[in-house]
Amino acid sequence: MNAKSIRDKTVRDTKCNLILDAARKVFAAKGFHESRLEDIAGEAGFSKASLYNYYADKDEIFLYLAIRDFENLLSSLVAVTNTDQPFFVNLERHIRTSLNFFGEHFAFMVSATNFHVTLRINQERMVEQHKIISEKFSDYYHSILSFHRELIEKAQQKGEISSRVSAGNISRYISSLIRGTFIEWKMRGVQGDTEEETASLLAFIRSGIGSADPEDSGPVQSAGKQ
Amino acid sequence: MNAKSIRDKTVRDTKCNLILDAARKVFAAKGFHESRLEDIAGEAGFSKASLYNYYADKDEIFLYLAIRDFENLLSSLVAVTNTDQPFFVNLERHIRTSLNFFGEHFAFMVSATNFHVTLRINQERMVEQHKIISEKFSDYYHSILSFHRELIEKAQQKGEISSRVSAGNISRYISSLIRGTFIEWKMRGVQGDTEEETASLLAFIRSGIGSADPEDSGPVQSAGKQ
Amino acid sequence: MNAKSIRDKTVRDTKCNLILDAARKVFAAKGFHESRLEDIAGEAGFSKASLYNYYADKDEIFLYLAIRDFENLLSSLVAVTNTDQPFFVNLERHIRTSLNFFGEHFAFMVSATNFHVTLRINQERMVEQHKIISEKFSDYYHSILSFHRELIEKAQQKGEISSRVSAGNISRYISSLIRGTFIEWKMRGVQGDTEEETASLLAFIRSGIGSADPEDSGPVQSAGKQ
Amino acid sequence: MNAKSIRDKTVRDTKCNLILDAARKVFAAKGFHESRLEDIAGEAGFSKASLYNYYADKDEIFLYLAIRDFENLLSSLVAVTNTDQPFFVNLERHIRTSLNFFGEHFAFMVSATNFHVTLRINQERMVEQHKIISEKFSDYYHSILSFHRELIEKAQQKGEISSRVSAGNISRYISSLIRGTFIEWKMRGVQGDTEEETASLLAFIRSGIGSADPEDSGPVQSAGKQ
DNA sequence: CATGAATGAGGGTTCATTCAT
DNA sequence: CATGAATGAACCCTCATTCAT
Numbered sequence: 001m002n003a004k005s006i007r008d009k010t011v012r013d014t015k016c017n018l019i020l021d022a023a024r025k026v027f028a029a030k031g032f033h034e035s036r037l038e039d040i041a042g043e044a045g046f047s048k049a050s051l052y053n054y055y056a057d058k059d060e061i062f063l064y065l066a067i068r069d070f071e072n073l074l075s076s077l078v079a080v081t082n083t084d085q086p087f088f089v090n091l092e093r094h095i096r097t098s099l100n101f102f103g104e105h106f107a108f109m110v111s112a113t114n115f116h117v118t119l120r121i122n123q124e125r126m127v128e129q130h131k132i133i134s135e136k137f138s139d140y141y142h143s144i145l146s147f148h149r150e151l152i153e154k155a156q157q158k159g160e161i162s163s164r165v166s167a168g169n170i171s172r173y174i175s176s177l178i179r180g181t182f183i184e185w186k187m188r189g190v191q192g193d194t195e196e197e198t199a200s201l202l203a204f205i206r207s208g209i210g211s212a213d214p215e216d217s218g219p220v221q222s223a224g225k226q
Numbered sequence: 227m228n229a230k231s232i233r234d235k236t237v238r239d240t241k242c243n244l245i246l247d248a249a250r251k252v253f254a255a256k257g258f259h260e261s262r263l264e265d266i267a268g269e270a271g272f273s274k275a276s277l278y279n280y281y282a283d284k285d286e287i288f289l290y291l292a293i294r295d296f297e298n299l300l301s302s303l304v305a306v307t308n309t310d311q312p313f314f315v316n317l318e319r320h321i322r323t324s325l326n327f328f329g330e331h332f333a334f335m336v337s338a339t340n341f342h343v344t345l346r347i348n349q350e351r352m353v354e355q356h357k358i359i360s361e362k363f364s365d366y367y368h369s370i371l372s373f374h375r376e377l378i379e380k381a382q383q384k385g386e387i388s389s390r391v392s393a394g395n396i397s398r399y400i401s402s403l404i405r406g407t408f409i410e411w412k413m414r415g416v417q418g419d420t421e422e423e424t425a426s427l428l429a430f431i432r433s434g435i436g437s438a439d440p441e442d443s444g445p446v447q448s449a450g451k452q
Numbered sequence: 453m454n455a456k457s458i459r460d461k462t463v464r465d466t467k468c469n470l471i472l473d474a475a476r477k478v479f480a481a482k483g484f485h486e487s488r489l490e491d492i493a494g495e496a497g498f499s500k501a502s503l504y505n506y507y508a509d510k511d512e513i514f515l516y517l518a519i520r521d522f523e524n525l526l527s528s529l530v531a532v533t534n535t536d537q538p539f540f541v542n543l544e545r546h547i548r549t550s551l552n553f554f555g556e557h558f559a560f561m562v563s564a565t566n567f568h569v570t571l572r573i574n575q576e577r578m579v580e581q582h583k584i585i586s587e588k589f590s591d592y593y594h595s596i597l598s599f600h601r602e603l604i605e606k607a608q609q610k611g612e613i614s615s616r617v618s619a620g621n622i623s624r625y626i627s628s629l630i631r632g633t634f635i636e637w638k639m640r641g642v643q644g645d646t647e648e649e650t651a652s653l654l655a656f657i658r659s660g661i662g663s664a665d666p667e668d669s670g671p672v673q674s675a676g677k678q
Numbered sequence: 679m680n681a682k683s684i685r686d687k688t689v690r691d692t693k694c695n696l697i698l699d700a701a702r703k704v705f706a707a708k709g710f711h712e713s714r715l716e717d718i719a720g721e722a723g724f725s726k727a728s729l730y731n732y733y734a735d736k737d738e739i740f741l742y743l744a745i746r747d748f749e750n751l752l753s754s755l756v757a758v759t760n761t762d763q764p765f766f767v768n769l770e771r772h773i774r775t776s777l778n779f780f781g782e783h784f785a786f787m788v789s790a791t792n793f794h795v796t797l798r799i800n801q802e803r804m805v806e807q808h809k810i811i812s813e814k815f816s817d818y819y820h821s822i823l824s825f826h827r828e829l830i831e832k833a834q835q836k837g838e839i840s841s842r843v844s845a846g847n848i849s850r851y852i853s854s855l856i857r858g859t860f861i862e863w864k865m866r867g868v869q870g871d872t873e874e875e876t877a878s879l880l881a882f883i884r885s886g887i888g889s890a891d892p893e894d895s896g897p898v899q900s901a902g903k904q
Numbered sequence: 905c906a907t908g909a910a911t912g913a914g915g916g917t918t919c920a921t922t923c924a925t
Numbered sequence: 926c927a928t929g930a931a932t933g934a935a936c937c938c939t940c941a942t943t944c945a946t
Contacts, residue, residue, distance in 0.1 A: 483711075483792070484711075485710075485711030485712070486711070540888070562792070565861070566709070566788070566792050568865075569788060569861060569864050569865055570708075570709055570712075604887075613887045613888070614885075614887070614888065615881065615882065615885060615886065615887040615888075616881060617878050617881050617882050617887065618878070621878050621882070622882070622887055624858060624862060625855055625858065625879075625882050627858065628854050628855050628857065628858025628859075628861070629851055629854050629855065629858075631854065631857075631858065631861075632850060632851065632853065632854025632855075632857065632858070633854075635791065635854070635857075636850060639794070652843050652844070652847050653851075655841065655842060655843050656841065656843050656847070656848070656851055656886065657886055657887060658886045658887065658888040659840075659841060659885070659886040659888050660841070660882065660883055660884045660885040660886030660887075660888075661830075661839045661840070661841040661843065661848055661883060661884065661886075662766070662839070662840065662841075662884040662885050662886075
């Protein structure tokens with residue numbers, strides 16, 4: 001019977017993932033609100049009502065999908081990180097991994113972060129049972145930021161990073177740049193060249209765009225509030 | 227009668243703007259889909275049905291609102307730009323202006339760019355009459371990017387920018403960073419300190435985060451695809 | 453404008469009552485759960501969605517309907533009561549009024565009291581906004597019982613009632629008998645003869661069914677628990 | 679093999695009764711429509727699908743449950759009846775038996791009679807296969823009424839009952855009073871004191887509430903229709 | 905122009921019932 | 926026989942949009 005329950009659980013997990021895959025496709029294309037449960041069900045090969053055997057409601061599908069993907073991303077980031085290597089080697093791997101990871105699913109990331117933002121603002125919308133799941137989602141979201149920030153802090157201690165910008169801001173900026181890439185791809189409707197994008201982002205993050213000769217532009221004189 | 231038609235037009239314009247202001251408040255708080263026309267109408271002091279005297283439908287309200295705000299932003303950016311000044315002076319002004327400009331409306335920017343993204347993908351969703359408005363919106367959106375890009379290109383020619391990253395990418399990255407700031411603010415629920423954020427962003431964009439001594443980390447050796 | 457608002461309010465009230473009338477017809481025939489909003493709307497000459505201009509949801513329609521009818525019944529009972537008359541004269545009028553009042557709507561009374569019972573038990577089912585309305589419903593329900601009980605108490609003081617049964621129980625028994633009549637009518641599918649029923653009920657309530665000669669059966673010897 | 683089929687039948691009957699017991703609990707608490715098959719199954723220790731091995735559908739569960747309980751009630755009433763005893767002795771036993779019989783299940787009686795009422799009206803709702811079961815239910819329902827009525831008729835012949843009210847009506851009134859007691863208990867959420875209630879009901883039924891001195895109120899003068 | 909009211913077109917969710925194992 | 930899973934058929938409720946005044 002144990003073997004049977006294991007098999008059953010495996011089958012069930014597979015179906016759960018089928019649903020999440022279908023949901024990702026639909027959510028990515030239409031965003032949360034315009035995605036109909038019926039589309040997700042159809043895409044997954046189920047009837048609409050069947051989804052309720054696996055998830056309590058539409059929100060839950062979205063949240064579990066986001067959790068699954070963020071969880072996997074975090075694992076991948078951890079996997080490619082080697083703290084013995086210089087920071088920028090790891091950073092490059094992170095950028096590449098992030099861009100590759102979502103690959104065709106970059107569009108979903110846009111929805112996911114939007115949804116996350118909405119959840120933060122609009123907490124009254126959530127029923128109690130979602131709070132926990134939402135927290136889990138938030139946890140993964142922030143885990144990724146933290147993971148970055150810690151690497152950055154270590155790099156600062158080792159002198160690999162000279163910028164006066166705080167580690168928190170840096171990790172936030174890197175996230176913004178990656179998300180910006182997803183948005184760009186989504187707008188163009190195709191995934192761009194990961195390697196090219198990685199190189200370009202890395203160059204930008206590493207050296208900024210200032211002149212080789214800092215004297216050229218000198219310390220910026222704040223023009224005050226306009 | 228001419229004076230009367232001018233007066234009438236002025237009154238009408240005022241009402242249009244009242245509606246857009248109300249719409250911005252609601253869209254910013256809830257995003258496009260969860261915003262109900264009734265809320266916008268109430269916020270503007272009209273009944274729901276009255277909105278249809280000024281705008282054809284919900285999409286149009288959103289689009290005209292976005293156009294108005296992007297148009298204003300572009301004007302402001304143009305106004306603070308002085309091409310005789312060094313590039314980074316102008317960049318700083320742009321960042322500050324962008325962050326200030328939306329001020330309390332930063333949350334709307336998040337919705338606006340999301341909506342824009344959705345429109346790009348989901349063109350079938352649009353009725354014919356929206357296409358032209360949507361184009362106008364796109365135009366403004368890209369005008370801002372172009373305006374940046376041109377400044378960057380000029381700075382490259384003058385040697386103020388040493389980066390090998392393309393002007394297009396740079397302008398995109400800057401946009402991503404600003405949008406990222408809005409998202410951060412929206413998630414925290416408050417507008418951050420514009421000056422602090424401006425300085426931090428400028429430092430990051432200008433110099434990146436690499437060590438003062440480029441030898442430290444050397445040219446990054448790509449680790450290849452994972 | 454005052455005249456207009458009065459007219460508007462009148463029209464609105466009329467429509468509200470049309471809806472309640474339609475609802476009564478449907479609820480009476482099918483009970484609460486099997487009544488579809490669409491049927492009620494159709495019966496009232498509205499579309500289903502229109503009902504929501506007048507009532508927040510299905511429960512509210514039911515509750516307001518019950519309140520309206522109980523309120524009217526109470527008014528009618530008060531109107532026919534003359535405390536200068538002997539108790540049994542008033543009682544007869546009450547029975548006749550109750551049976552007449554619902555007339556063709558007796559079937560709804562069955563649903564209404566059932567619903568009331570369910571609400572009492574299943575309070576978790578109610579949203580906050582219904583609690584108030586439900587209380588009002590309860591109030592009317594109990595007002596009628598109280599109104600009866602007070603009349604009975606006065607009659608007891610005047611010696612018109614000799615029974616040792618408490619006033620509360622008597623009023624409850626009378627209610628049960630009237631409800632029983634509605635149930636009987638509903639099962640037969642037709643309204644019975646009000647006068648006949650009134651006379652029969654009154655005779656039963658007044659004199660019971662005991663033999664003219666109380667010696668015949670003597671004090672009942674309790675047979676103890678079975 | 680005969681022994682085996684007997685055993686099998688016994689086991690099956692036991693399971694049937696387990697289901698009915700569970701159903702009674704759920705139906706009593708929530709009424710027919712708000713009771714979910716899943717709740718009944720859970721309460722009985724089965725899965726929802728298993729119920730279909732014993733009963734064709736939800737209606738059938740309800741009907742068989744009602745039949746079983748009415749059948750048992752009828753048996754009990756027959757058992758406590760001794761036609762050698764005075765009528766009021768038997769009546770008292772009947773009331774006590776009815777109140778005791780349902781004991782904790784009084785709430786179900788409310789549902790059952792409601793359901794019965796609905797079935798009478800809404801015959802189109804029934805599938806052919808239910809008609810026969812429903813008839814059986816009706817038969818028991820009416821058997822109880824008939825059983826009462828016959829006792830009353832005999833009592834009338836023996837002069838134990840002086841009332842001019844017809845035997846049919848009297849039996850109906852008694853049923854109404856008992857049902858009213860169940861409703862009262864259900865609303866209060868607890869079973870009342872059976873002995874007290876029995877005594878009170880009996881006093882009411884036996885002697886009514888009229889004054890000891892009939893001259894007090896005299897023959898009631900009908901006030902005519904209001 | 906302003907608006908209360910009406911409504912079509914869904915969308916999410918529930919649940920009795922069926923089916924495959 | 927038991928059951929997890931699948932599903933069709935509703936049904937309530939929402940909301941952008943239209944219409945009559």
